[in-house]
Amino acid sequence: MSKDAQMRAAINQKLMETGERERLKELLRARLIGCGWKDPLKAHCKEVITGEGPQHVTVDDSTAEITPEGRALAPDGVKEGLLQRVRTFLAQHASL
Structure with a gap:
């Protein structure tokens, strides 16, 4: 390690x-x-599911696609406050 x-x-x-x-x-x-971070992320999740088709979406794939968007949508002030x-x-x- x-x-x-x-x-x-x-x-x-x-x-x-x-x-x-x-x-x-x-x-x-x-x-x-x-x-208000939750609403745009929820909309992005719906786009991912709709684009892939609900029967083709896996948890791992959707997590890999949604995580970067979730991080990008988090306001800098929230990130800085947590880091502090x-x-x-x-x-x-x-x-x-």
Whole structure:
């Protein structure tokens, strides 16, 4: 395992142990819903399903196509706020 992968695993473990991961997920969910992110992403999902045909869509394929759009639609302020919360968490748990 690379040093980068080890660091990610350690950070993820600490986030889960402290419950911060769930708090961050809830915060992200609330902010994305609050900014209206869900509606354009839902429309994109419908386009993907309609374009492929419902019988030909797999979860893996639709996830691969929808994820980049979902990330692009998330406002920069939401991303920056989440990143700042993670940085603050890491600063408080510098022993990682």
